Amino acid sequence: MNKILIYGFGNPGRQDDGLGNAFVERLEEWVQNEGIQNVEFDSNYQLNIEDAATISDKDLVVFVDASVEDIEDIILTPVDESAKVAFSSHSASPGYIVKLCHDLFNTQPACYLLHIKGYEWEFMGGLTDKAKQNLEKSLELLKEKIRNPEELISSFVPTELCEN
C-alpha cells in the first residue's frame, strides 16, 4: 500500500497563513472517518531540514501552503527539486526539502504542492471568509486524489537518482 504524507505549513496565528494547518486538521478528520489507513499528517510553522528525513520513506507527499501569489483560488503542482539553496532556515521551500531528501537519502517520493490562496496576514487567529471558501475547494480536490493516489504517483517525473 502506498505511503502518503499530507504536510501543511504556516502560522495559524497569522490569519490566512494558517491555511495549510487548517487543511491538515480537516483532512485528517475526514480520513479517520473514512477509515483510510495509509495517510499520515504533519503540520508545522515552516518546512525545515529534518523534513527531508520525514518524506524519505513516503511514496506520495503533498505539501499544503497558503499563497500570496496571484493564483486562481487553489493550485496543485508537482514539486521540482530546487537548485536554489535556501539561505535562511526560516523559508525552506518544498523544492529545497525534496532536493535535500534526494541528496541525503538518495530517494525521491512523488511530491506535490497544494497552494491555497490567502488574503490577510495579521497577528490574528482564524481564516478570512474568502480563504475558507478556498479551503473547502482544496479539500474536495485532495479527497478525490487520495481515493486514487496512483494517478498522482505515476504522473510524477522524478529527477534521476544518484547511482551510489
Place this chain on the structure above:
Amino acid sequence: MPKKITIEPVTRVEGHGKVTIHIDDEGNIAQSRLHIVEFRGFERFVQGRPYWEAPVLVQRLCGICPVSHHLAAAKALDVIVGAGTGDGLTPTGDKMRRLMHYGQMFQSHVLHFFHLVSPDLLFGVDGDPAVRNIIGVIKKFPDLAVQGVMMRKFGQEIIKATAGKKIHGTGAIPGGINKHLTQEEKDSFLNGPDPMNIDKMISWSQDALAFLKGYHKENKDFIDNFAVFPSSHLSLVRKDGAMDLYHGVLRAVDKDGKKILHDVDYQDYLDYIGEEVKNWSYMKFPYLTEYGREDGWYRVGPLARMNTCDFIPSPLAQKEFEEFKAYTHGKPNHMTMHYHWARLIEILHCAELMKDLLNDPDLMTGELVTKGTKRSEGVGLIEAPRGTLFHHYAINENDQLTMANLIVSTTNNNIPMNTAVNLTAKQYMTGQKKITEGMMNAVEVAIRAYDPCLSCATHAMGQMPLEVVLVNSKNAIIDRMKR
C-alpha cells in the same frame, strides 16, 4: 565620492536585516550599521487578552523560536498565578519544561551550526557561493549533513512530546505543565533505533565538537582574530554559579571577568537594565543602567554564558568547558567566532541533560500544576538559544493583560552585532574599490555568529534574495548586486 554599500537582506540569518557600509573618498570605512526592522506591535496586540493565553499567543511572534517565547511567557505567568518566581513549580512541571527547553536549544543550535555555519567553515568565507551552502556540505561531507538533519529531528521530537504539538504548543501553562511524558515516548528517546536515541545524540555532539576543534587547530588565525572586541557579558546563572539555561539569577561580568551585575533577582530587571532608542534602527539598544548608555552594553548567548558561569553541571560538557576556559587562561573570551565553539558545548550539555531527565521518574508521574496567591505582575526570563530573553506582563482585576514588555535575545546583542560588522568591514573592505562576494559574506559571517532571529513575517511572503546596493553621498544608487 563617498559611497554607501547596502547588503539587504542578510542571508542565512533568521529573518531580515540590512547592512549599510559607508565608505569615504579615500576608501576607508567611515561607518557600518546593521539595521533591523523589528515589529514592536506585538506588545500592544496582546493587551486586553486573558493572561493565560499569553504562552500560546507569543508563539505568533516567530516560527523559529516559539518554544523560547512559550516558556518565557509561562514563567512570567507563574509569578502572576502565585507559583513562585521560577523555583516554585512541582518537580514534574519544572522537569518537563526543562526537557522541552533543552530539546529546543539542542535543535536550534544544531540547525545553526550544521545548516548555516558549517558551509563557511568547510568552504571558506570567500568560497564559491555556488558550493558554500548545505547542498555543498552534503556532497562533500555527507555524514556530517545527515547528522545535522537527524539531530535536529531528535530535538523536534522532544519538543513535540513535551509541548504537545509542533504548532502553538500548549505544554507550559501558568503554574506548570499540562502533560506527563509517556512510557512509550521515554523508551523511544532512550532506546530508539539507531540513530534516533539519546546516546547517539551525545556521541554526535562530541563528534561535532571534535570537528570544530580540529578546524580551529588548522585555522587559528581566522577563528581567533575575526571580529574580536572586548565587551561585558550577561546571562542567567544558577544561584551556585552553574550554567542554567532555564532559570537562575542575572549575572554580568565586564571584559576582565569582574562581576558587574551581582546575581540579582530578574523580577527587578528594570532596576538594572535600560533600553535606548536610536533614530536609525527600529531595534532598541539595551544597557546596564549603572554603567550608562555608552559603556553599559553587553553580549548575550552561548559565548556570554561561557563567560558568566563558573561551571557546567554535566560531566562531558564540563570537561569541554574547562578546555574552553583554559584557552583564554580563565579570562572572558571575546572572540566572535568562538560563539560556535560555545554553541557546540551547549549542544553537548543539552544532550546530557536530556538523558538525565529522560531517566527521571518525575516526568511520568506527579502533580503537574501549582498555584498560590495571584499577583498583578510577573517577569519571566530564560536563556534562549540566542541569549537572554525577557518577558514582562501585568494584568488587571479582570485577568486581562494590560502591559507586555519583551526584550528578545537579538535585541540584547544589538550593539555587539553592530560592532562586529564595523570591525569586519574595516578588515575586509578598507581600501577596496570593488566589493567582492567574499567580502560581503565576511560581514554576514560576523552577524551570523550571533545567530540573530529577526522575528519573521509570514513565511508566505517568499524567498529572501541577497541584494547589494551601492549608494553615493547623494543617496543615488550607483551599483546593485543580487544573488
